[in-house]
Amino acid sequence: MDIDLITNILYATLRTGTPLILIALGEMVCEKSGVLNLGQEGMLLVGAVVGFIAAYVTGSYGLGVALAMIGGSAMALLFGWLSITLATNQIATGLALTIFGGGLSAFIGASYVGIGLEGIQSIYIPVLSDIPVIGRVLFQHDPLVYLSFVLFLAIYWVFRSTRLGLSIRAVGENPEAANAIGIPVQAIRYGAVLFGGAMTGMAGAYLSLVYTPMWTEGMSAGRGWIALALVVFASWKAERIMLGAWLFGFASILHLVLQGTRFEVHPNVMAMLPYVATILVLVWLSSDAAKTKMSAPRSIGQPFKPMV
């Protein structure tokens, strides 16, 4: 294998991992506050279609990304209203969001299928992008890839050394106690859910404006679900989400690696790989179930209704 191929594989790995990073970081924040939002796939699709239409109609990619984030948040708001305010079952509500998002995105995107866009272009970082290998792998990306690094650092910092991070963790561990000492549980949960929606919406825009600049029904192909597994895999730690997302990214582009070698496999079989990898990761995790339990937010999935 020559160096160019390796460089290209690493470059593609980063690109493929980026939407997973965005979704998983958002969902991690959400889960840390104790809310399990299984509706990622639905929010992702709505983000993708809204972003695509907005960019297509206005011609502005920036507006496309922004509206995709708003679209994702709007879906998240719906989820939040049901699961936080009305205290519905988070699992059922998340599933409903996924089904609803699938239908809604297909409906509003129906007349945009088959249109191609140029897509958001890469920005070559001056000087750095000229470094051999590293320059290509790290510094010749589109803005959203760079943004994902920034967001990672920001989230890492919030949970490491801010009171906000502490409050989110407190709410996720024990909402009754948090309420008793005066932390606004519901407000923090709403904030976390909306943030997660915006992140997933952005990931949707990444799919329809960068990764494959077009809209097709169900184009998320289970990435929302894989990201959910990724959060568990990462034990709710931002740095491990980055690592895990790139691993999954690599698994998804493995067919590029095998292309032309004697290991070439039928494309539909190769397409199973990320899903098989997710299952294997879930199995591998359970070898340390106790540790997962230690790191999981304790109140996850449990609705909280304060007494008034």
Next chain:
Amino acid sequence: MIQLQARQNDSALMGYVSPLIAIALTLLAGGLLFGLLGHNPITALYTFFLAPISDIYGLTELGIKVAPLLLCATGLTLCYRAKIWNIGAEGQFIMGALGGSAAALQFGEDSSRWALIWVLLCGSASGLLWAGLAAWLKTRFNANEILTTIMLNYIALNALLYAVHGPLKDPEGFNFPESATFADAVILPLFADDYRLNISLIFSFIAIIALGFVLARSWIGYQITVLGEDAKAARYAGFGEKKLTWFVLLACGALAGLAGVSEVTGPIGQLIPQVSPGYGYAAIIVVFLGRMQPVGIFLASILLALTFMGGEMIQIEMSLPKSLTGLFQGMLLFFMLAADLLIRYRIVFTPRTRATGDL
């Protein structure tokens, strides 16, 4: 001020009323949507919900869609009663269709009727094995069943695509990704010659009635319900959690697999990539809308079957996108979840009062 007040006992009445509220709200929202799109809401709703079943042919077509929904929903009900969140009916359905097709393609025109039974068994067993995989991952490795079954759905879909592009592709099919059409011997018998409705509807009726008895009267049904309501109580009572997990998942896999094989040996007659329009996912809504009760599920499966037909009808008649089906299904589930609040709470109107600190 409008306030929610917790009820002492859950309201049985609201249990029946809340699905109706959900349906009413869905119709209302749907009408609003049609209005916004510049169509007459009444005409559009009529086209979506009533036109498809305005004649005998329409009703029999409805039956064709009720059967797979009801079979999948019956299996899912067992799972959800136990709070085993199996999202994998879709994959189990596809594997049933795939396994059944592999078996069906072995038989020629001169085969006996036993061949059909063998094909149905193969399909059902394929679904069962696929669900068994999820059960094994759950009981042996404690892997979250929501995520594993979703992944298994995607894997099953790719396996189906692989099969119709590869091993099961019709050699004389001009390179279309489809299998050869099945021999008549392995096609499900029809009720009447002019209609496509076949006996899989009877399978689904048997399944739902059996479900009713198991849930209401049997010890295993009781254990499943306790496990779902309160896992700690199930552990306290010594119900085998793993045994129950295996039972509900295998049962669901077998039923969804049967639905899948009935689809390819029924209205389709061959294996095609679009073997399921999403029956496995729609069945989830059927279960929630039907309150996990047999009668409710029966009625809900009719409604959901109708949304599939309505989507097709509205595309033909008013050239609106077929994906309205998914939109209506999602709305139904959302409104249902919101309306379910009335089971546990009552709405009261109270004047606004507050402790008077600084009067």
Next chain:
Amino acid sequence: MTSRLELRGIRKQYPGCIANDDIHLAVAAGECHALLGENGAGKSTLMKIIYGIVAADAGTLLWEGTPTQIRNPAHARELGIGMVFQHFSLFETLTVAENIALSLPKDQTRNRRALSDRIRQVSEHYGMALDPDRYVHSLSVGARQRVEIVRCLLQDIRLLILDEPTSVLTPQEVEQLFITLNRLKAEGCAILFISHKLDEVRALCDQATVLRNGKVTGHCQPKSCDSMTLARLMVGDETPLEQGFSKRVGGEAVLIVKPLSLTPVDPFGMSLKDVSFNVKKGEILGIAGVAGNGQEELMAVLSGEDMRDAGEVILNGDVIGKLSASQRRELGFAFVPEERLGRGAVPNMSLTDNALLSSSHCGLLNNGWIRQHEVNDFAEAVINDFNVKCAGTHAQAKSLSGGNLQKFIIGREIRQQPKLLVCSHPTWGVDIGAAILIRKALIELRDQGAAILVISEDIDELYEICDRLGALCDGRLSPIKPTHDVSIGQLGQWMAGEFSDQQEQCA
């Protein structure tokens, strides 16, 4: 002189009950004021109103003479009100310092190191050593309470509210707590002390207000008021108060636990270390101890919810380690768990369905099908025998009060005519009437020849009904002695883990 805190006509109504009705109360600076009452009398609601968690429907609150509406806990803390909760409001996955930081104003928590120093300083001043960097899940229950108290003391504290603070402490820890509280009192801090333990109130408090069914039923000075009068104010006239039971010596051992050591399944759990004891026919064995010292783990091993023991547990001569909970029941085992709603009974199911939960081996099944009629009769019999107040056999378990549900669960287990009954906290959080009925039923079962094991935090109860006593601490079991040979002081030492010298004596 104006009171530090005065309540006038406070009222709070919840659907189906009036939690507080026209409450008047005044606490002066440097005074320790007791709030007495049974479970459900409305004490906790009143505290939550003072601390701003819950808003009152009517009434006035005066803080240092000024009518004030306390908006939320942060506002309460600003005024100088601190609260130590009964179920601690701590976060186990955070450190002591992080826990404390969450309830302080932002500007005081910027510098984490300075905060840690202040925590050390304050905790030492009041005689409660604390390490700010420890994770809360690694602390004992007593230490957790110290975190809660120190959290309040870090601000300028003017009123400290303690909700049943002693229920989780060993007698020695209680003494230590009282030293701290007396120092606070001397510094002019007002204390509101919620309890239902009369002797503690008498030792510490200057004034007492008694609540019953949400109403104030009396004020008094506890030091000059006898126990009977206080108790009557708490429970009303109808309820009998004292019940003396004779002690028995048991027959042959029904349950034998050979030295058993087990690591916990739950990462936050406690491991059992060399626990061995037996329970004899016709006796009640009591095991005292503060929650979290291995009680749950021991219960799980006995009940079959944890099936990892290697043959150390023997019931009537059979090794039962490999038997599931339901198989153990067929051998005459019955179990009343600590959580009644959500383990002992399924909240959303009817009493009929809940009767079947643990009684399927009592002829209620027929080839895998439920004998509905027999199950209904079973449930009805339990309701009648134990005077369970409910809307009938169809009532959901969650609609019953704690006392009535506990009567139902104990009744269900006793009706199975067990050879061994294991009870965890049988009367915790139950009204006095139900508690007396439950204790009587246990004694009756003992006199019929059953072996009974009771695990409880309530020392008075253990002395009242048990024939032999021991204590669990840190996963280890103290020696077991006949009740009349165990002094309160010794039991307290056992609960604190000091039993090595006694073991030498026994050997």
